[in-house]
Amino acid sequence: xxxxxxxxxxxxxxxxxxxxxxxxxxxxxxxxxxxxxxxxxxxxxxxxxxxxxxxxxxxxxxxxxxxxxxxxxxxxxxxxxxxxxxxxxxxxxxxxxxxxxxxxxxxxxxxxxxxxxxxxxxxxxxxxxxxxxxxxxxxxxxxxxxxxxxxxxxxxxxxxxxxxxxxxxxxxxxxxxxxxxxxxxxxxxxxxxxxxxxxxxxxxxxxxxxxxxxxxxxxxxxxxxxxxx
Amino acid sequence: xxxxxxxxxxxxxxxxxxxxxxxxxxxxxxxxxxxxxxxxxxxxxxxxxxxxxxxxxxxxxxxxxxxxxxxxxxxxxxxxxxxxxxxxxxxxxxxxxxxxxxxxxxxxxxxxxxxxxxxxxxxxxxxxxxxxxxxxxxxxxxxxxxxxxxxxxxxxxxxxxxxxxxxxxxxxxxxxxxxxxxxxxxxxxxxxxxxxxxxxxxxxxxxxxxxxxxxxxxxxxxxxxxxxxxxxxxxxxxxxxxxxxxxxxxxxxxxxxxxxxxxxxxxxxxxxxxxxxxxxxxxxxxxxxxxxxxxxxxxxxxxxxxxxxxxxxxxxxxxxxxxxxxxxxxxxxxxxxxxxxxxxxxxxxxxxxxxxxxxxxxxxxxxxxxxxxxxxxxxxxxxxxxxxxxxxxxxxxxxxxxxxxxxxxxxxxxxxxxxxxxxxxxxxxxxxxxxxxxxxxxxxxxxxxxxxxxxxxxxxxxxxxxxxxxxx
Numbered sequence: 001x002x003x004x005x006x007x008x009x010x011x012x013x014x015x016x017x018x019x020x021x022x023x024x025x026x027x028x029x030x031x032x033x034x035x036x037x038x039x040x041x042x043x044x045x046x047x048x049x050x051x052x053x054x055x056x057x058x059x060x061x062x063x064x065x066x067x068x069x070x071x072x073x074x075x076x077x078x079x080x081x082x083x084x085x086x087x088x089x090x091x092x093x094x095x096x097x098x099x100x101x102x103x104x105x106x107x108x109x110x111x112x113x114x115x116x117x118x119x120x121x122x123x124x125x126x127x128x129x130x131x132x133x134x135x136x137x138x139x140x141x142x143x144x145x146x147x148x149x150x151x152x153x154x155x156x157x158x159x160x161x162x163x164x165x166x167x168x169x170x171x172x173x174x175x176x177x178x179x180x181x182x183x184x185x186x187x188x189x190x191x192x193x194x195x196x197x198x199x200x201x202x203x204x205x206x207x208x209x210x211x212x213x214x215x216x217x218x219x220x221x222x223x224x225x226x227x228x229x
Numbered sequence: 230x231x232x233x234x235x236x237x238x239x240x241x242x243x244x245x246x247x248x249x250x251x252x253x254x255x256x257x258x259x260x261x262x263x264x265x266x267x268x269x270x271x272x273x274x275x276x277x278x279x280x281x282x283x284x285x286x287x288x289x290x291x292x293x294x295x296x297x298x299x300x301x302x303x304x305x306x307x308x309x310x311x312x313x314x315x316x317x318x319x320x321x322x323x324x325x326x327x328x329x330x331x332x333x334x335x336x337x338x339x340x341x342x343x344x345x346x347x348x349x350x351x352x353x354x355x356x357x358x359x360x361x362x363x364x365x366x367x368x369x370x371x372x373x374x375x376x377x378x379x380x381x382x383x384x385x386x387x388x389x390x391x392x393x394x395x396x397x398x399x400x401x402x403x404x405x406x407x408x409x410x411x412x413x414x415x416x417x418x419x420x421x422x423x424x425x426x427x428x429x430x431x432x433x434x435x436x437x438x439x440x441x442x443x444x445x446x447x448x449x450x451x452x453x454x455x456x457x458x459x460x461x462x463x464x465x466x467x468x469x470x471x472x473x474x475x476x477x478x479x480x481x482x483x484x485x486x487x488x489x490x491x492x493x494x495x496x497x498x499x500x501x502x503x504x505x506x507x508x509x510x511x512x513x514x515x516x517x518x519x520x521x522x523x524x525x526x527x528x529x530x531x532x533x534x535x536x537x538x539x540x541x542x543x544x545x546x547x548x549x550x551x552x553x554x555x556x557x558x559x560x561x562x563x564x565x566x567x568x569x570x571x572x573x574x575x576x577x578x579x580x581x582x583x584x585x586x587x588x589x590x591x592x593x594x595x596x597x598x599x600x601x602x603x604x605x606x607x608x609x610x611x612x613x614x615x616x617x618x619x620x621x622x623x624x625x626x627x628x629x630x631x632x633x634x635x636x637x638x639x640x641x642x643x644x645x646x647x648x649x650x651x652x653x654x655x656x657x658x659x660x661x662x663x664x665x666x667x668x669x670x671x672x673x674x675x676x677x678x679x680x681x682x683x684x685x686x687x688x689x690x691x692x693x694x695x696x697x698x699x700x701x
Contacts, residue, residue: 058699060681065288078581085637089698090612092634104617105598107242112689117588124584126577179681183653209675209683209700210633211653 030156031067036225038199039173039192044068046173047076047153049146052164057085060185061125061177065157066096069129072155073099079104079130082123083114085133092122115141122156139168146170165190183208231334231343231385234372235350237310237327238379242267243359244306245296248467248482253471255294258283266298294470300326307468310359313407315459316496317350320453322369330369332453337385347383366390368448374403374420394446395421402446408439420446448456461500463493463556472511472548476540479508479549483536486554487529498524499559504532506554510547518543521594523576523585524619525560538590578619585617590659604657606661607669608638608697632657635685635698642695645686649676653683675700 008014026046030036036043044050054061069079079102081088091101106121108114114134121130122145137145137160149156158171165176173192180186180202189199237243241257246269249255254267254272264274265281275290286295303326311329317340318331335345337622340346343365354361355537364381371394380393380399397420399409412435417423423431426442432440440497445449465486471477481505494500502525506615508516520535588597598614605611655674662668671687683700 056680056682058637058684058701060637060683060701062701076577086699087612087638087640088600089608089634089636089638090600093600093637094602095634099686100600100602101618104585104590105600105614107596107598108592113592117592120587121586124580126581126584168499183677183683209635209653211675 006198019163023212024033026153027130028068028071028203029111030064031071032064032203034203035187038187038189038201042193044155044157044173046155047195048156048193049142049149049170050082050155050157050173050175050225051164051169051171052157052159052175052177053165054159054177055162055179057159059177060183060203060205061159062209063187063208064177064187064203065131068155070096070098072128075104076102078102078104078126079128080130082121082132083108083134084131087094101221111135118145118156119148122154123152124154125152127152127154127156130160131157139157139170144169183211230332230367231337232366232369232378233331233333233343233346233350234364234366234381235314235331236364236373236376237307237359238362239269239300239360240310241296241303242269242311243357245468247358248485249470250592253292253294254290255296256286257298259298259387260299278621286607296468296470302468303327305464309465311457312493313353314350315457317346317353317635320454320456323457324373327586328373330373333365334455342472343385344383351629360461366394366643368446369452369454370442370445370542371448372496374446376403377401377403377564393603395419395424397421399423402442404428404439404442405515408435412428441541445621461557462557463490464553465555466551466553468551469549472550474545474548476543476545479540479552480537480553482532484533486530487532487536490532490547490554490556491527491529494559496525498562499560500527500562501556501558501560502526502535502618503558504554504556504568506536507552508545508549509551511550513547516543516546521586521589522582523589523617524582525562526582526586527562531586535590538587542591552655581619584670605662606659607667608634608659609669610667612638635683636701637699639697639699642687642697645694645696647679648678649684649686651677653677656688659687674695 001194006093019053027043028046029043030039047183051062072079080101084105087223088103088105093103094100106117108117111134118132121127137158145156162176165174174190176188176190178186178188183205185201185205187201242255245257254275254277255269256272256277257267258264259266263283265283265286268279270279272286272290272293274532277286277289286528292376307323307325307327307329311321311323312333318333318336320332320335324330328437333343337343337346347363350363361381363590364372364375364380365383365385366375367390369496371390374397375393378397380397381391382393397449399412399418399420404425412423423471424447428444431443441450445452454615456641467482467486469482502522504520506518506520508518510516515527518539520532520539522531522535526532586595594616597617599611599617601615603611603613633638643655653675658672658673660670670690673685673687676684676686683701684696685698686694686696688694
């Protein structure tokens, strides 16, 4: 039996799963080793869409993309923020070592303009990363963006509400973000290239906010009424 | 000294026809006399002649396009011609309403003799679809009279020129009609006959002005010619024979004007970053559209792409009867910015400029912002936004603040509704602004909201609690 198997293997008549060629998709490392491990060394896919689904802004989603943004800016590329929900705060970005001159914030009147800008940014060679906060996307529009990202070989991260997880999407990577314990960020991989979904990891994000080691009780809160206000 | 005169017998007609795409009959009308002033070949084929009454013309050609002649329009069109003619001759003068005089002898070596200059001018005129009668002359006046009579020849020999001049009829000499009539009655039919008369006799029997004119033609009386110099701006106007109702209909004529702009900028070795397009309506105030590029630019294709984007956004308030393109900001062309031979400097710069210009053209100037930080304790004052500038030109003088700040800032603080789940750090007292009247007195805390967001919460001096940012 063993000999039979050996001959089959040596004749290469049997395809072995372990010999599967490592997918060499163009990608950018995320800068977080725990997440990189989960993404099978692929990282943020280049020339494709990435979706981050989150319940609300302010749970650490910008910390997640900071290493990528920093790398793109250092390479001399421009980073576009299209319709961010709040103002990206310049002193904080500067503190993270980002060159503000290369960050362009775009505000559009309506969804059509936003998609148009997104597509144009994606197709341009100067673009390193496009981050967008679209309101609602049809799958036809998603495919259009996917094609634009392929044409420009650029990185595109869409931040969408968690409810969009139920809809199918042509994005190459879909991450579901949740606030975790101790101000960490819980990431569930809904979809990725070259691997199974539903993997899970937690990023600690220690630099996110100034948190005292001996938290809650020691913070002087000032006069705070008994009831909720 | 040799002078060259270019007479445009159908200047307005040619100008209108160059931007027209339908081949129907067209006349330029004289508004005062209600008569035809100039007629295009199509109109002539239908039997319309200059001087004919407009009513007759309309009955000959029912769908005749009529455009009224206006002196200021002619002047503008003539200046447009002078601008490109200036490339061929250093000293030119405008002879309104329909002529340009150029001093030819000093530039003849550059162009390879008078023949070379003549040939180049003829080519340029043909390319612009302009009918023109050229003539050389030893005096400005002589060249002018020869050109207006269409008797010009490409020559610089005095004998030939004198012969041509003598052959001009009295009517072609530019004398007042009254004088010409008197001369004809005397039996003097050509300029040559008149020039043979003694000067005193002419002055006594006719008028001193006639003698002056004759002497100017002959060159015995000084005839100074003030030189014209091109203005430091580009201004081109177009007149449509039929009103344009769709913005897409403006693109074709605009393309032509932008081509001329490119040529003009190329010739000046200058760039521009702002174009003013004025659309004229019949009974409404004109529409002004300003096109901006993110950086200096001179290529027509790029301007056209921006104009297309801009016009797509804009609905016409009324049909357009004409438009004008004006560029008053001219920027000297700089050295290419590339630092090294193999670097991707200029290409990236250009791509950046194209992208930003496109976005601005469609979304408006205010849609794109670049952030900047300032040294101010008040969070609202510690940042600002400005127009995007080319990367690499901004100086990187930054001193990151020591304090940790949230990545998201609210446009205005929002009141705290639910008690935060956990208090993580604080307070940080920020008190400032007493010097400019926008006083801020707050204690900032970092707190975790019930939704899991990390918020930057403050309590102001009046005791209210607000969320001012989120640690994204």
